[in-house]
Amino acid sequence: MHLKTILLFLLLFIAKQKVPKEFYAKVIGVKDGDTIEVLYKRKPLIIRLAHIDCPEKKQAFGNKAKQFVATKIFGKNVRIVNKGKWHWNRLIAEVYYNKVENINETLVEKGLAMHFKKYSKSKRYHNLEQVAKKQKIGIWSQPNSITPWQYRKSNYP
Incomplete structure (x- = not known):
């Protein structure tokens, strides 16, 4: 095997560590509004928040989402499901x-x-979004808000 192949295999093996369906871990980093890093069994693990997509950092409310997450959970033990x-x-x-x-x-x-x-059919998240839209809060206060996935598509060819 080539060295690159071995390194790639090791990277994928380490990244996808076996984890239970539910566990506790300490939040050691907030990458953006929907991506955090936790310490699980003394190893860093990246968590992508399910069902949601936060605005990108350069979009309106992107930094607010990141700051909100950091304020709520950074440095705390959380339950991961x-x-x-x-x-x-x-x-x-x-x-x-x-x-x-x-x-x-x-x-x-x-x-x-x-x-x-695109990745979630949850009625709960759909309903939560509809309420936020009706109340015109956060990203829904913007008259022509662009979804994060549309933003990524147009800004990252």
Whole structure:
């Protein structure tokens, strides 16, 4: 085997560590509104928040979403609930703080994230988004808001 092949294999093996469907971990980083880093069994693990998509950092409310997440969970132990799905070496999961609060849902409620319908058929997230839209809060206060996925498509060829 070539060295590059071995390194790639090791990277993928390390990135997709085996994790239970539910576990606790300490938040050691907030990459953006919908991506965090936790320390699980003394190893860093990237978590992509399930069901949602936050605005990109250069979009309106992108930095607010990141700051909101950091304020709520950075440095805290959180409960991670997942279905064993990975995407781009990130575990897709819901994150609970203060025992019962779901950061994924809270971001949608506050208008700091959209329901990511391409990857989620959840009625709960759909309904939370509809309420935020009606109240015109966060991203829904913008007259012509662009979805994060549309923004990425047009800005990252």
